Amino acid sequence: MAMNLNLTTTINFDHIADRKLRSDVIALCLKTGKPVLKLSTKDYVDNGLEHYVKEYGSAGLVNIAVFNILQHTITGWPGGKPNADDSTRPERALPYPKRVIVFSPHPDDDVISMGGTIRRLKQQGHDVHVAYETSGNIAVADEEVRLYMHFLRAFNEKFANGSDDIIKHYSDEVLGFIKRKQEGDLDNRDVLTVKGLIRRGEARNACGYNGIKKDHIHFLDLPFYESGKIEKLPMTERDVHIIQELLQQIKPHQIYVAADLADPHGTHRVCTDAVLAAIDEEKQAGAEWLHDCRVWMYRGAWSEWEIENIEMCVPMSPEELREKRNAILRHQSQMESAPFLGNDERLFWQRAEDRNRATAKLYDDLGLACYEAMEAFVEYKF
Structure with missing residues (x-):
């Protein structure tokens, strides 16, 4: 079966319960400067959301429904x-x-x-x-590489009397490349x-x-x-x-x-x-x-x-x-x-x-x- 390599990261939020309700009520809270449980019938009516009051029976019941949805997202146990x-x-x-x-x-x-x-x-x-x-x-900036390369060279001198040819070779090669490097040049491998x-x-x-x-x-x-x-x-x-x-x-x-x-x-x-x-x-x-x-x-x-x-x-x-x-x-x-x-x-x-x-x-x-x-x-x- 051919592998699908053309995925794009789009999130399907349709599974979120009452997402439209939740979105509208949160926007109303931010507009009025009120917390969810303090929204009034007048707030809903004045902002064209009276249909939620009719559907749920009262503004208080709408508020409680949205409050519970939000409350249930909070957890101190991310693994359950x-x-x-x-x-x-x-x-x-x-x-x-x-x-x-x-x-x-x-x-x-x-x-x-x-x-x-x-x-x-x-x-x-x-x-x-x-x-x-x-x-x-x-x-990673070049100065970080210089820091580590100078450390390796000093380590080699301190603990191996500079006898590790691999450290000497690669530190010289890397530091030499960075010294010669011009703006816009790509790093070598x-x-x-x-x-x-x-x-x-x-x-x-x-x-x-x-x-x-x-x-x-x-x-x-x-x-x-x-x-x-x-x-x-x-x-x-x-x-x-x-x-x-x-x-x-x-x-x-x-x-x-x-x-x-x-x-x-x-x-x-x-x-x-x-x-x-x-x-x-x-x-x-x-x-x-x-x-x-x-x-x-x-x-x-x-x-x-x-x-x-x-x-x-x-x-x-x-x-x-x-x-x-x-x-x-x-x-x-x-x-x-x-x-x-x-x-x-x-x-x-x-x-x-x-x-x-x-x-x-x-x-x-x-x-x-x-x-x-x-x-x-x-x-x-x-």
């Missing part, structure tokens, strides 16, 4: 709460513990987008894997390899901080990314098969994938399409593990889900938000010197915190519980 009634929870209680794969397009999107949820899943006993789909090597290793080390450091085991960290290095330039290669069956093999190995109960289509270079879209294509291949092959698996989509540094579409929202305390920041800061090459911060002058940890706090404030403004920050997800139906 064992031995609990899960009829109104976003995730099922069983099986417990769950095998989880978090797919991260670059080696930091996991902690930027859902670092609080990853820590919560680990703390609640789930078997969490993180799969980094690309090397992220073009997003050796420099790209070093940059990829830098990002691997940072990812391992962040995963270690979050309690992820070393053998649960997967570097997929999808081939489409390895063009050495911003413009990537087309996605092929090879990319999809790499992901499919990991899925077959782990047989997850939960999959988290990026759906941040505002990513300016399109890598997130291609990575997500590759995951969905792999899932589609497994579905066509009749994989049994898919019957007990759910796919949750997160967004990252560029945008957040609209609140009317959110199906699971994981709250964070001030301490948990600080722990998320600490994991993001493990990716040192992506701080001030990162090449692709874009027009937004905020660093990635600042964007993440602002976004998570904004989500929490919106829930608070609508009359729900007031948290420090929240991470949001939408379920993908396959």
Whole structure:
């Protein structure tokens, strides 16, 4: 059977109960500056929404219906709460513990987008894997390479009296290339390899901080990314098969994938399409593990889900938000010197915190519980 490699990441929100009602009532709250439970009949009538009052019998009943929908999206148990009634929870209680794969397009999107949820899943006993789909090597500045190469040379001198010819050769080659490099020149394969290793080390450091085991960290290095330039290669069956093999190995109960289509270079879209294509291949092959698996989509540094579409929202305390920041800061090459911060002058940890706090404030403004920050997800139906 031919593989479908032309998937586009479009989300079908038709499965969300009363989505139109939810959207209209939230918009009314934002317009009037009122929480859900304080909307009056006059508010509905004045804004052309009196049909909801007629359908439900009163404004109060409309308010309660929407309030309950929003309330049921909030959970401190993203992997499901064992031995609990899960009829109104976003995730099922069983099986417990769950095998989880978090797919991260670059080696930091996991902690930027859902670092609080990853820590919560680990703390609640789930078997969490993180799969980094690309090397992220073009997003490392030359000065980072110089730092590591000078360290290697000093290490060689200190502990081997400069006798390691491999370190001498490659450090000279890499540093020499960077010294000769002109603006606009592409990195050679050796420099790209070093940059990829830098990002691997940072990812391992962040995963270690979050309690992820070393053998649960997967570097997929999808081939489409390895063009050495911003413009990537087309996605092929090879990319999809790499992901499919990991899925077959782990047989997850939960999959988290990026759906941040505002990513300016399109890598997130291609990575997500590759995951969905792999899932589609497994579905066509009749994989049994898919019957007990759910796919949750997160967004990252560029945008957040609209609140009317959110199906699971994981709250964070001030301490948990600080722990998320600490994991993001493990990716040192992506701080001030990162090449692709874009027009937004905020660093990635600042964007993440602002976004998570904004989500929490919106829930608070609508009359729900007031948290420090929240991470949001939408379920993908396959």
